[in-house]
Amino acid sequence: MRQEKYDVVVIGAGVGGLCSGALLAHKGYKTLVVEKLPAVGGRCSTIDYKGYKVPVGAVGVPSSGPFREVFEEVGAEFNVKQHPEGKYLVDGTEIPLPEKGQFNAILSHCCKNEDEFNRIRKAMRRADTWEKPSNEITLRDWLLQYTDNENVLALFQNVCSAFIIANAHEASAQEFFDIRTGMMRSYGAACFPLGGSIALMESLVSVIKVRGSDVWTGSPATKILVTDEKVRGVVVNSPKGDVEITADAVISNAGPKRTVELAGRENFDKGFLCEVDRMKPAFQMWITTVSDRPLYDWPVVTTLKTRRMINMMIPSMVIPGLAPPNKHIHYSISGPADQTGHWNMKEEVDLHIQDLKDNIPLFSEHGEVLHVGCYWGDWPTITNTPFAGYQPMKQKTPIENLYQVGEAVGPRGWLGGTPGCALTAKMVVEEVDKRITRQRMTG
Numbered sequence: 001m002r003q004e005k006y007d008v009v010v011i012g013a014g015v016g017g018l019c020s021g022a023l024l025a026h027k028g029y030k031t032l033v034v035e036k037l038p039a040v041g042g043r044c045s046t047i048d049y050k051g052y053k054v055p056v057g058a059v060g061v062p063s064s065g066p067f068r069e070v071f072e073e074v075g076a077e078f079n080v081k082q083h084p085e086g087k088y089l090v091d092g093t094e095i096p097l098p099e100k101g102q103f104n105a106i107l108s109h110c111c112k113n114e115d116e117f118n119r120i121r122k123a124m125r126r127a128d129t130w131e132k133p134s135n136e137i138t139l140r141d142w143l144l145q146y147t148d149n150e151n152v153l154a155l156f157q158n159v160c161s162a163f164i165i166a167n168a169h170e171a172s173a174q175e176f177f178d179i180r181t182g183m184m185r186s187y188g189a190a191c192f193p194l195g196g197s198i199a200l201m202e203s204l205v206s207v208i209k210v211r212g213s214d215v216w217t218g219s220p221a222t223k224i225l226v227t228d229e230k231v232r233g234v235v236v237n238s239p240k241g242d243v244e245i246t247a248d249a250v251i252s253n254a255g256p257k258r259t260v261e262l263a264g265r266e267n268f269d270k271g272f273l274c275e276v277d278r279m280k281p282a283f284q285m286w287i288t289t290v291s292d293r294p295l296y297d298w299p300v301v302t303t304l305k306t307r308r309m310i311n312m313m314i315p316s317m318v319i320p321g322l323a324p325p326n327k328h329i330h331y332s333i334s335g336p337a338d339q340t341g342h343w344n345m346k347e348e349v350d351l352h353i354q355d356l357k358d359n360i361p362l363f364s365e366h367g368e369v370l371h372v373g374c375y376w377g378d379w380p381t382i383t384n385t386p387f388a389g390y391q392p393m394k395q396k397t398p399i400e401n402l403y404q405v406g407e408a409v410g411p412r413g414w415l416g417g418t419p420g421c422a423l424t425a426k427m428v429v430e431e432v433d434k435r436i437t438r439q440r441m442t443g
């Protein structure tokens with residue numbers, strides 16, 4: 001077998017993998033990122049279909065926070081365009097809101113009176129600034145202590161299923177507030193990438209290659225090599241045949257379950273395997289609809305009190321190049337009523353379409369469904385869903401010098417999404433940098 005040597009090998013060219021690769025290459029480490037698919041980006045990528053940019057995952061990215069910081073640190077282009085805050089529809093009717101501070105305005109609209117609004121705001125402020133609610137109760141149970149008003153419950157359900165993916169009656173109340181004070185506070189303005197999310201990922205690839213490191217696509221890692229409880233390298237099935245690559249450290253962006261398969265269960269301790277086996281992904285459906293006109297007069301619409309639908313985006317209103325000339329692309333998102341149950345996919349699609357018809361009047365006459373994406377299992381929106389009682393996974397593994405990055409190992413308050421993946425990359429690269437430097441100094 002062909003042999004090669006790199007300082008660090010990264011398995012997977014998702015957000016976590018490419019941010020790690022770019023940061024390491026920028027620091028001068030000879031780094032190789034291997035990706036099994038023909039294109040980079042993982043769940044932050046885009047497919048060209050009939051002239052439209054169809055996402056296979058992330059669509060919106062933050063203007064600040066760890067994701068943006070990685071691009072700045074390594075000097076990668078970050079071409080994005082900000083979109084305005086969304087409009088809210090309740091029972092299909094648009095609620096007039098101010099341009100900024102929309103959450104308070106919509107909460108106030110949903111409350112029956114000022115006393116109720118003040119009670120909820122006070123509880124939220126306490127949770128944000130003094131003590132988070134318990135990880136053992138759900139967000140809905142936390143909220144029921146302050147109100148049983150259906151409109152307020154619907155608002156929290158919407159925010160929870162948009163950011164945590166689980167429903168309010170399933171999600172950890174603590175994680176909801178951890179995300180508010182972690183990822184959401186760092187987010188800045190929400191933006192759409194020019195050219196779709198794949199363009200941002202390719203921008204990181206350029207930085208990696210310019211620094212003399214490399215990214216191989218169509219090259220699955222087939223084995224993580226372990227000797228004496230330490231990682232030694234990986235075997236990669238490249239288009240030119242199998243290659244054994246030795247490295248000082250291996251960073252896996254392939255997700256905990258695949259990482260364990262690649263290194264062999266026998267190399268991990270029982271506790272770690274327990275944590276991996278306990279992770280449960282959540283299900284989300286994204287329907288891509290195309291049309292010769294925008295189906296709503298605003299690029300982002302949040303829908304409350306629906307059967308399934310959470311929101312709809314029309315990124316081509318902000319970035320026309322995402323659709324052919326005089327055409328528009330819409331993504332609407334839904335989640336099941338219960339994440340832990342078994343769903344009838346046809347029924348889930350029908351309920352989502354019914355919501356589109358009820359909330360977006362132009363959909364029936366002018367919308368053409370281009371793609372229905374059902375994301376769960378091996379390609380979920382979130383892998384370690386923060387149901388009440390969940391525990392986050394660490395980036396370090398029991399195997400020395402084998403680390404994990406990406407959405408599945410985000411710390412509390414940073415689960416899922418491009419910011420959390422970038423944060424794991426920053427944390428792991430800092431650790432790898434210290435460790436390799438120390439190892440080299442001590443010979």
Ligand SMILES: Cc1cc2nc3c(=O)[nH]c(=O)nc-3n(C[C@H](O)[C@H](O)[C@H](O)COP(=O)(O)OP(=O)(O)OC[C@H]3O[C@@H](n4cnc5c(N)ncnc54)[C@H](O)[C@@H]3O)c2cc1C
Nearest residue numbers: 012014015016036042043057058059060221406407417418
């Ligand atoms: C439908 C959907 C919509 C989303 N919307 C948003 C959004 O708008 N904004 C946002 O911030 N986030 C969004 N997210 C979440 C975000 O996309 C993910 O959190 C993020 O992209 C996950 O990145 P990751 O680092 O975990 O890597 P992943 O995307 O999981 O990539 C891992 C990569 O590893 C590769 N791989 C696996 N095994 C091997 C192997 N053996 N050898 C080589 N390569 C391997 C895979 O092919 C893949 O490319 C969305 C996700 C989904 C699914």
